[in-house]
Amino acid sequence: MHTVQVDSDGLVACASVGYEPGSARWWIQRSDLERRRRPRLGGLSTERIIGAALDVLREDGLDALTVRAVAERLGTSNASLYRHIASRDELIALIGDHVMGDIRIERTGRGWRADIEVLMSEMRRVILDQPLPDAAGRNMHGYGPNMLRFVNAAVTAFDSAGLTRAEAVYTTIAMIELVAGAATIQRSRSGRSPSGVPAGAGFDELLDRLPPDDVAALRETGDVYLSAPVDAVFAHSMAIFLDGVTSRLPASH
Amino acid sequence: MHTVQVDSDGLVACASVGYEPGSARWWIQRSDLERRRRPRLGGLSTERIIGAALDVLREDGLDALTVRAVAERLGTSNASLYRHIASRDELIALIGDHVMGDIRIERTGRGWRADIEVLMSEMRRVILDQPLPDAAGRNMHGYGPNMLRFVNAAVTAFDSAGLTRAEAVYTTIAMIELVAGAATIQRSRSGRSPSGVPAGAGFDELLDRLPPDDVAALRETGDVYLSAPVDAVFAHSMAIFLDGVTSRLPASH
DNA sequence: ACCTGAACACCGTTCAAGT
DNA sequence: ACCTGAACACCGTTCAAGT
Numbered sequence: 001m002h003t004v005q006v007d008s009d010g011l012v013a014c015a016s017v018g019y020e021p022g023s024a025r026w027w028i029q030r031s032d033l034e035r036r037r038r039p040r041l042g043g044l045s046t047e048r049i050i051g052a053a054l055d056v057l058r059e060d061g062l063d064a065l066t067v068r069a070v071a072e073r074l075g076t077s078n079a080s081l082y083r084h085i086a087s088r089d090e091l092i093a094l095i096g097d098h099v100m101g102d103i104r105i106e107r108t109g110r111g112w113r114a115d116i117e118v119l120m121s122e123m124r125r126v127i128l129d130q131p132l133p134d135a136a137g138r139n140m141h142g143y144g145p146n147m148l149r150f151v152n153a154a155v156t157a158f159d160s161a162g163l164t165r166a167e168a169v170y171t172t173i174a175m176i177e178l179v180a181g182a183a184t185i186q187r188s189r190s191g192r193s194p195s196g197v198p199a200g201a202g203f204d205e206l207l208d209r210l211p212p213d214d215v216a217a218l219r220e221t222g223d224v225y226l227s228a229p230v231d232a233v234f235a236h237s238m239a240i241f242l243d244g245v246t247s248r249l250p251a252s253h
Numbered sequence: 254m255h256t257v258q259v260d261s262d263g264l265v266a267c268a269s270v271g272y273e274p275g276s277a278r279w280w281i282q283r284s285d286l287e288r289r290r291r292p293r294l295g296g297l298s299t300e301r302i303i304g305a306a307l308d309v310l311r312e313d314g315l316d317a318l319t320v321r322a323v324a325e326r327l328g329t330s331n332a333s334l335y336r337h338i339a340s341r342d343e344l345i346a347l348i349g350d351h352v353m354g355d356i357r358i359e360r361t362g363r364g365w366r367a368d369i370e371v372l373m374s375e376m377r378r379v380i381l382d383q384p385l386p387d388a389a390g391r392n393m394h395g396y397g398p399n400m401l402r403f404v405n406a407a408v409t410a411f412d413s414a415g416l417t418r419a420e421a422v423y424t425t426i427a428m429i430e431l432v433a434g435a436a437t438i439q440r441s442r443s444g445r446s447p448s449g450v451p452a453g454a455g456f457d458e459l460l461d462r463l464p465p466d467d468v469a470a471l472r473e474t475g476d477v478y479l480s481a482p483v484d485a486v487f488a489h490s491m492a493i494f495l496d497g498v499t500s501r502l503p504a505s506h
Numbered sequence: 507a508c509c510t511g512a513a514c515a516c517c518g519t520t521c522a523a524g525t
Numbered sequence: 526a527c528c529t530g531a532a533c534a535c536c537g538t539t540c541a542a543g544t
Contacts, residue, residue, distance in 0.1 A: 174494075
């Protein structure tokens with residue numbers, strides 16, 4: 001049982017019926033809504049809101065991304081945004097897919113492995129490019145037009161490698177899982193305190209306080225765990241994944 | 254330049270000097286702090302706070318996890334919690350590592366691959382077990398005692414497989430990236446609207462609205478993308494990863 | 507159809523005052 | 526050393542009233 005707010009024009013009613021932001025139905029509803037708009041000169045638009053949100057994100061960081069801050073940057077009241085987005089979660093879902101739109105999708109002509117390498121690197125790049133709210137990552141798998149375009153490109157590439165369609169889909173999901181996880185982990189691995197202290201500083205001292213048996217291997221390799229360059233780690237993760245896919249290909253002769 | 258709040262007992266001063274929650278230095282500071290406590294009968298403790306937070310999380314979900322809600326469940330004022338945790342972020346970091354403590358770490362005796370399979374499945378299980386705040390995932394890689402124990406177990410297993418120490422460390426990070434990403438994506442894949450609509454409902458209609466060339470492969474395999482069972486997807490991701498690791502092992506004869 | 511000031515019901519966090 | 530009521534500075538969101 002839903003109580004639906006009905007505005008005089010019924011727009012808000014539509015926007016708040018309650019599909020989960022990022023879900024397929026929600027994206028459908030969204031495109032309907034955008035089509036029904038009658039933009040004013042110098043007025044707001046979803047596009048301008050996303051742009052302002054990305055500005056806030058890049059300049060002042062994740063914590064500063066509030067509806068109020070976005071409104072201020074646009075020179076309007078925060079209440080005005082709610083004519084274009086039904087909630088902060090919607091804004092975040094929109095940002096998530098918008099960012100995926102920066103991915104360059106093109107075949108390399110050098111085979112499926114090179115194609116997938118580019119797709120993975122591109123996805124990682126756009127995620128790391130700005131401090132995305134985690135919730136955007138949560139919806140990143142989602143059903144936005146840019147994400148679906150990306151998924152389609154990956155499925156196509158795995159298809160051309162010789163996988164069955166079903167396996168190409170599964171493999172694409174695995175690829176997305178890995179890149180999403182890698183970006184998240186990298187972000188925290190390279191994090192530092194406000195005071196500038198790297199997250200791993202004092203690692204040896206920390207190990208000394210733990211039961212020796214619990215961290216025996218780490219004692220011998222702690223510096224590797226700490227100082228492994230993030231790009232090298234990603235390259236290695238990607239290589240494992242691609243080698244795994246290769247080993248599952250039907251014998252190619 | 255820091256302005257440090259100094260309480261009469263100096264405790265709060267210590268807790269707020271500003272290491273990033275989840276960082277190595279922060280965990281060191283934490284264990285010092287806990288050691289200096291003089292608990293009262295029936296009083297609060299970090300442990301009780303974490304327990305209450307997990308209760309809130311499991312019963313009322315992620316959005317309900319507020320400092321105030323945790324305090325209410327403990328029958329105290331929210332201000333009281335700040336004697337044991339310096340911020341909500343600290344609480345989340347503590348939860349993140351606490352959850353990793355549920356992982357059963359034991360050798361299977363059936364080789365490195367079986368050992369790693371267990372570790373991956375266990376990590377996935379504890380992450381999915383409750384709706385963890387994303388920020389906990391962000392810190393999950395971190396330097397908590399339980400996480401380090403887990404990392405150590407994985408490095409040890411890869412070591413026994415024949416990888417060099419450095420490669421074992423890199424491979425462990427890749428493993429964590431994959432499992433963290435897989436859990437995140439699964440959570441959103443199986444999400445539904447408050448009204449109970451699955452996130453993927455209406456997928457075909459959505460594809461119809463996109464440029465046909467952008468989603469050609471998905472049109473043919475959309476149902477697989479939608480209905481792939483989450484457990485099967487994870488098993489497949491894990492198999493790719495393990496096959497990849499295997500293919501990178503030094504020839505074993 | 508769009509925009510807005512003012513308000514509502516929350517947050518996390520602080521601090522003086524208590525035991 | 527620990528706990529707490531009350532307050533502060535925010536949030537996201539709503540709504541009546543304006544154009």
